[in-house]
């Protein structure tokens with residue numbers, strides 16, 4: 001449901017990829033909302049459709065991918081109805097994006113100053129000197145050390161964590177309403193992961209900016225997010241306040257991601273098979289006979305709920 005207090009409203013979204021062999025449903029009728037200033041974490045194992053969701057929001061799906069259903073509304077506009085020029089303006093200016101692979105995302109033959117400065121030159125029309133000063137300032141704001149060296153460096157001369165911080169600076173440079181970060185901590189070590197999420201949270205608060213953070217590490221993201229959205233094989237299986245999901249998860253898959261029920265065994269992914277019931281049933285140790293052939297009804301509402309027969 002869309003209300004004036006909603007910044008992003010993903011309604012009944014489906015995304016498919018066409019391959020030579022078959023059609024892959026990557027996102028299956030997903031609903032998701034983000035309010036202004038809210039920090040929402042999208043959680044799921046590899047292949048659950050998180051990046052496809054991000055790419056659909058940004059309209060950056062690869063050539064064989066397509067939004068096959070639903071709508072994506074940002075502020076008062078349907079993103080899928082915008083022309084390319086309008087969408088380019090939304091990307092960066094209104095939705096900042098931190099991609100998954102920090103080193104690959106930066107241009108290896110251009111200095112950081114050139115890449116960062118370009119944002120200010122092209123989007124704000126400032127000259128090179130002003131762009132350099134603004135680049136320096138935005139790196140200072142994201143707590144980058146040794147800024148002069150970083151600005152003159154090329155991506156291969158920086159660590160993964162530094163590249164990720166440069167990408168964060170690029171993403172927030174134009175003060176977007178929403179920061180969309182796709183697994184920003186994948187390429188960095190455990191200490192850097194916490195530092196980066198601390199920095200994203202600081203930026204969220206300082207700028208009153210909403211964050212949609214895509215990740216697989218529920219215990220880590222659950223400490224930062226206001227709300228969590230848990231995806232399994234393209235579908236939403238649970239959503240709610242992060243601290244509640246963290247302490248009282250309802251869906252067996254969420255319990256699995258939290259590392260609970262260690263004394264009892266969830267089945268691994270190899271046991272998956274086609275079935276008409278609950279997608280998670282083949283792995284679920286709580287499954288009942290009905291779960292094999294009945295899709296579980298959604299319990300709760302859009303803000304707090306789960307797709308499982310368990311109460």
Ligand SMILES: Nc1ncnc2c1ncn2[C@@H]1O[C@H](COP(=O)(O)OP(=O)(O)OP(=O)(O)O)[C@@H](O)[C@H]1O
Nearest residue numbers: 017019024026045046047048049050051052053062
């Ligand atoms: N270009 C593509 N062509 C065909 N199938 C694809 C393509 N991109 C993704 N998929 C498939 O879509 C499904 C969802 O993939 P997606 O990358 O969105 O998941 P994810 O949760 O982001 O995974 P990861 O955490 O590994 O990035 C997977 O089954 C994946 O194999």
